[in-house]
Amino acid sequence: MRQYSPVNFADVRIEGDFWRERLETVLTRTIPSQHRQLEQNGILESLTLPQPAPPLRIPRNRHDFTTQIFWDSDVGKWIEAASYALAHRRDADIEAKIDEIVEWLAEAQLPDGYLNCWYIGREVENRWTNLRDNHELYCAGHMLEGAVAYFHATGKRRFLDVMLKYVDHIMATFGPGPEQKHGYCGHQEIEIALIKLYGVTKDRRHLDFATYLINERGHQPPHYFDVEAIARGEDPRDFWAKTYEYNQSHKPVREQDKVVGHAVRAMYMFAAMADLAAELGDAELKRACEILWQDVTSRQMYITAGLGPSKFNEGFTEYYDLPNETAYAETCASVALIFWAQRMLNIELDGRYADVLEQALYNGALSGLSRDGEHYFYENPLASNGKHTRWAWHTCPCCTMNVSRLVASVGGYFYSTANDVLAVHLYGGSSARVTVGGRKVSIKETSNYPWSSAIALRIDPESPGEFAVRLRIPGWARSATAIVNGAPVAVAANMLHGYLEIRRRWQAGDTIELDLPMPVERIYANPNVRMDIGRVALKRGPLVYCAEQVDNPVAVPRLRLPRAARVATEQRTDLFDGVVTLVVDGRAAEDGRDGDLYRFAPPESQPATWTALPYYLWNNRAAGPMAVWIPED
């Protein structure tokens, strides 16, 4: 069922200004600083044995304590991100740091292969007794992804071998056998990792075990987390989240048709389901993915492609419940949505998936990383009273390495290939050498995307031949034009599910001039989104804009955007190495500070010109109020 394979990021050269800047920042600042943070926060020390008892740091509260249970995952995710950096350019210092960690892990590993530093250092007798809460398989999954990435980047097998031994232990412990535990992790993640491992080992057991974990999830009675809780002497009803919807084990995955619970867990699971649907040709899994995709994107997603309104469950609540100021919209969830979207594109080249992928990439995910590359958002609200600011680190640092591993491998989302098709999903200046229809083809895309509409592509097959180039036409690009070697192409007539197909005999030097006009769009929310009633958001190309206090003399909550207001673009070379801001000939409500709290007349407003900035860039200059959805007037 897999039709398309993404072109690996290591084979894609990022050349455009937009992503080059983000990539260089991540390579030169984020990844080294994350190693320092892992060190300074005791996370690296937690891998070294013997561990002092009591724990390294006295936790100040319950939350601090429980996040220590995830520390292995943070290390695994950093190694993954750092390995992607190494794939761009080898770095002996980074490799030495990773090798040091791998040796700690090898030393910590028990003779039977078990390798979770938290349990080994504290209460190894309790290992595998609380999959619901304690993240052992989640940690294993992230370490496995790190090991696979490090092997790809360097060819070094040491970490991979350590993890293979651990995976053997895990596969012996869990499974359908009478002596095995029929369990799966409370936090999905290892499924994705096992499929990546299968990509390296081609060992069918690895794919089968991922399939087992997905298929077993939610089967009942008895529910595995009930069985496990009772074995611990606990009442399963005391589960703090009160429902297994929290971790998407409330019913078998193929029966799920509503996206519920913890957003990151859901997205990781759906990504694995899409992977398995492709690998196994499993139409039922594909159908479940399609239903769930439609559910989340049509009723539960912020305009930034942020997911999960609620802090309580770090996840979903009810349809159309999308509060702005209290939005949780964890960075990890938007990153994981990108993972899922890419895997849906592997099954079916449909612009719906790529549109959401791009929406998440440029907004809800990218917002998670500061301009300086060393500060982060965990939550990505769509409005702020000024108190929401970036962290240098977080008690639960999951988002930090999720955004660095995403940006470090961003080139992997630009291109896919099928038999005789080269699909282009993202623009912004890149080149790649791919194989299409059995022949090597170089592609080079030059543009100032997402700031400008003009995109030039050059297609250089090693020998002339017929194949199709499918260029994504984003849903917002309603008047796209294309010219091949100077001759216009009929766009509408050649559209296939959001992609413009140009099927011809290509030869070296062929060019495509694609234009994706990006007027400023006023976006309205579905009327069921009660928080956005009477409000409008501004979008240009893939970028959602926001009004940030630092750009505006009038208090952000007083800004108004009447329906007739003119909105102009402005090229600002003085901001963030060049961005396009929006200048609104809008209005400002009266300053109510000394006025009555309640009054008989509506507030008045005066003309006011104000500025909007791409959402992903907010809170990089000063703390202050911000809003995506602006009252019309």
Added chain:
Amino acid sequence: MRQYSPVNFADVRIEGDFWRERLETVLTRTIPSQHRQLEQNGILESLTLPQPAPPLRIPRNRHDFTTQIFWDSDVGKWIEAASYALAHRRDADIEAKIDEIVEWLAEAQLPDGYLNCWYIGREVENRWTNLRDNHELYCAGHMLEGAVAYFHATGKRRFLDVMLKYVDHIMATFGPGPEQKHGYCGHQEIEIALIKLYGVTKDRRHLDFATYLINERGHQPPHYFDVEAIARGEDPRDFWAKTYEYNQSHKPVREQDKVVGHAVRAMYMFAAMADLAAELGDAELKRACEILWQDVTSRQMYITAGLGPSKFNEGFTEYYDLPNETAYAETCASVALIFWAQRMLNIELDGRYADVLEQALYNGALSGLSRDGEHYFYENPLASNGKHTRWAWHTCPCCTMNVSRLVASVGGYFYSTANDVLAVHLYGGSSARVTVGGRKVSIKETSNYPWSSAIALRIDPESPGEFAVRLRIPGWARSATAIVNGAPVAVAANMLHGYLEIRRRWQAGDTIELDLPMPVERIYANPNVRMDIGRVALKRGPLVYCAEQVDNPVAVPRLRLPRAARVATEQRTDLFDGVVTLVVDGRAAEDGRDGDLYRFAPPESQPATWTALPYYLWNNRAAGPMAVWIPED
């Protein structure tokens, strides 16, 4: 400085339909059912000694456990409410129940007078070691209020004597002396109780001790709660609320100019401050009260007179932060605001205080009690997605008895007297016999308030004489008229701070016809209240209205109230024994269920007639969505 004294509720006969119904419900249903709940929830059992160890019920979580620390207060508050019921009509059964409780308390009391059942039953050695968190003086305060009320209602001294012994112990323990603790309670309340006690005993020590607690609060360094935490071996910085603003001890009360922290604590404290300002003639305290009053009512109060937007601290956040759906707006806070408002009126007869008193009474406080008198709101949000419903009881039942003691004594808010002034604050059908200018005067007020505008008053002095009747003209009544014995009175010319003064020689049979026209008002929030931008609320007379799903076929979030829409009143005899609803010729936004989540065009709307109900009555027929602030269109 005290200029006015409220006429005691026991001397006011409630005769009008509106309050008669609420009062009878509380007397016949609420108070008996609350005793049953105290019994069924183990709260009465917790007073009996010896207590089983471990505690009666295994707490299921930390919150359950800590609320047991307040149980004495719940009992005290019930006795207070029940005593108010007895003042209306004696009831041997209720008295027997109270007497039984009093004997338990007498038995529990330690020889030195100490009387906190939680500590006595569990860890008496730790008494008075954590005033910040553990509510000992708060519990004492509520029991003391119960004892005073029971004494007033029945003349029985037993409970009062028990409490006097406890108060002696408390006054020996706390105070300025070198051997005394310089402490005060984390939850203000006992200050009000001590002033009530002083009203009975005329023992100056009781007033002085209340003054000490108020004056000592917030003095530093050292801060008492720091001293106490260090003595417990704790780091004061580990205080969960992180700031002493939480309990208004961040600075001395006279220096406070912003209302912060836990809303109920703040209101109880301000009530005591106003009491003391009146008793002591303390201009500095009065000034602090005025500043704090202006602060909270002009920047931090819901239109329902609900207070405290945040669940985190059960209190205040920042100016104009008034979210509707997540409003905490605890019933207790609106009840306590009424207490404070009345005490401000004692100092200065100003309609601003009475307006807020009435606003809280008819909206944010009254909403806390169900129509059947046996269900409650703890939080009083101004919008709901349908999940907010009334409780039959609450883990923390503070609000239940706050609303019953309020309604059982509601007559006490109708009238005040000064030397030669009789002030009428509230209307709705009542009569009283008061002393004005040294002569007995009977007053009888007849109206269908708050449903109709016509109010008839009859003034019957025992002998003719000159004095002033001051009739409150609510702030919303912008075209009030008055006729005395058939002759019109010039209202505007005789207004004194929100009261129409009619000073004349009154004689038996004199009548006043007051008319307070109550057109439907559209109310807009200050533009700084970002949640209410583009929205309007409906108010008629003192009642805030809301759209409730049960009255409307269109989903509440889809309702629209264009500026030009006609709003008619409708007398509905079929609802709640007769209410006035509002019928809006408004609009309804399109049903977006199957539409795009985000779109380029604003939602459309169609004409729709919809109904609004007084806010205090919502959630009495069915669970469902509700909204006070309706989008204009």
